[in-house]
Amino acid sequence: MKQFYSIFILAKLNAREWIRLKFFHIIIFFGLLFIAFSHMLSSLTFSVQERLLYDFGLAGLELGVIVISSLIGTHSIQREIDRKTLFVLLARPLPRSYIVLGSWLSILILCFLFSSGFLFSLIISADHSNYNLGLLLASFSSLLKAMVISSFAIAFGLLVRPILALGATISYWILCYSLPDIQFFVLKLKDEALISAFQVLEKLLPQFYRYNWKSFYYITHIPSSSEILWSIFHSLAWTFVWLFLASLFFRRKEIV
Amino acid sequence: MTVLDVKSVFKKFKTDFYKKPNVVLKDVSFKIEQGRFVGFIGPNGAGKSTTIKCLLELIFPDSGQIYFFGQKFSLDHRIKIGFLPERPFFQEFLTGVEFLKLHWDLAQKSRALFLIKADEVLELVKLSHAKHKKLKDYSKGMLQRIGIAQALICNPEFLILDEPMSGLDPDGRILIKRILKILREKKMTVLMSSHLLEDVEELCDDLLIMHAGEVVYSGEIEIFKKNYATLEEAYSQFKIDLTENLNA
Numbered sequence: 001m002k003q004f005y006s007i008f009i010l011a012k013l014n015a016r017e018w019i020r021l022k023f024f025h026i027i028i029f030f031g032l033l034f035i036a037f038s039h040m041l042s043s044l045t046f047s048v049q050e051r052l053l054y055d056f057g058l059a060g061l062e063l064g065v066i067v068i069s070s071l072i073g074t075h076s077i078q079r080e081i082d083r084k085t086l087f088v089l090l091a092r093p094l095p096r097s098y099i100v101l102g103s104w105l106s107i108l109i110l111c112f113l114f115s116s117g118f119l120f121s122l123i124i125s126a127d128h129s130n131y132n133l134g135l136l137l138a139s140f141s142s143l144l145k146a147m148v149i150s151s152f153a154i155a156f157g158l159l160v161r162p163i164l165a166l167g168a169t170i171s172y173w174i175l176c177y178s179l180p181d182i183q184f185f186v187l188k189l190k191d192e193a194l195i196s197a198f199q200v201l202e203k204l205l206p207q208f209y210r211y212n213w214k215s216f217y218y219i220t221h222i223p224s225s226s227e228i229l230w231s232i233f234h235s236l237a238w239t240f241v242w243l244f245l246a247s248l249f250f251r252r253k254e255i256v
Numbered sequence: 257m258t259v260l261d262v263k264s265v266f267k268k269f270k271t272d273f274y275k276k277p278n279v280v281l282k283d284v285s286f287k288i289e290q291g292r293f294v295g296f297i298g299p300n301g302a303g304k305s306t307t308i309k310c311l312l313e314l315i316f317p318d319s320g321q322i323y324f325f326g327q328k329f330s331l332d333h334r335i336k337i338g339f340l341p342e343r344p345f346f347q348e349f350l351t352g353v354e355f356l357k358l359h360w361d362l363a364q365k366s367r368a369l370f371l372i373k374a375d376e377v378l379e380l381v382k383l384s385h386a387k388h389k390k391l392k393d394y395s396k397g398m399l400q401r402i403g404i405a406q407a408l409i410c411n412p413e414f415l416i417l418d419e420p421m422s423g424l425d426p427d428g429r430i431l432i433k434r435i436l437k438i439l440r441e442k443k444m445t446v447l448m449s450s451h452l453l454e455d456v457e458e459l460c461d462d463l464l465i466m467h468a469g470e471v472v473y474s475g476e477i478e479i480f481k482k483n484y485a486t487l488e489e490a491y492s493q494f495k496i497d498l499t500e501n502l503n504a
Contacts, residue, residue, distance in 0.1 A: 009361050017349065093331045256269075256315060
């Protein structure tokens, strides 16, 4: 148990480091800007004011969380290697997988802080909101996706240069949402090879579109408990896969 | 008792896909006995830092074995090792005492004893007055000293210091040397890489010389310089002889 506490220490250290950097402040600034824009846009319409406010606002929340998890995920360990702060940490009795887990947990802490602040500001600025549970679930679904994206980003960040890993992570996020669209076109083409290829792709990617609850529809129509449970297990399974691979990549990585 | 036993370590780096790999360590073998202060010298690019990185598993040898206290290197051995890197790049947003606490906690030591130990090492490195200052406000000499405190805080049995006095002003060097002398008096086993022969001569019992990825001398300083007044003179002659031997 004492050993696992080291992961928490590393996570806290990493989170503290990123909180004081300008990058995180810029994300917060853009988050606030998103809330302001969602109010402006909603005031421009007569009939669907609430829909616009929450659709736009929650899109901003997910975007912020994804930017945090992909950017920090791809850069956090490489940054420590470049700045040579990892040397003394690795000289301590820590398995390398703890560095990976600590880094992942720190991203989760940052995403949680950002989404809590964002949601709180959105609810306060909306004067009165009757959709608190729906909003919480929407934010929770974004955090589940951040879990997967950050673990993917860490794994790829250990394989290639951070900027390439960032590109791969964003593509991965888009692809995880786009499976139904790809399926639609593949079925239209009626090509057996493409259909088989899609079936393989479907198994290789998390299905983010199945818990895309960041919209007015879902905050007014709460998903069932079985859907919520499925999304939790689905995200946890993918996160586990990517963290396992990341630990494997980092195990023999040479810190020159 | 042998603290460190390095046997036939080879290491090569591949810089580019199409280029021939660069062999950095060639059959490196040496031993360090308990209580000895070992000076690790050699020109730039000789393989000193690579050897140290291999010892700490920051990089992995292509072949060869490294034994700590008679056993193959494992995570548990790291509790017994203190390490100061060549340049003190630490988390600058932490205060001195927070930095020590971080390393104390990562070594899974009892929390109750932290303050006593922290005060002890801070006193040793003369940084008690600056323990609540952030590391970004530390001078280079202070960073080097907090680095030594970090290496010492978990009561290591073996200390690896990678150029602890490089880039320091005379006052900083004197202070670090004073700390290292105390460690020597305490009979701590130390491997100190350095370019400053004067300091090595003053502090060390044994000498380990590397040249082009090979260990070319491993033994007592007194034996190495027996016909010369200073280590510098002995080292200069040794290098001349070595070059002649290599050319022949």
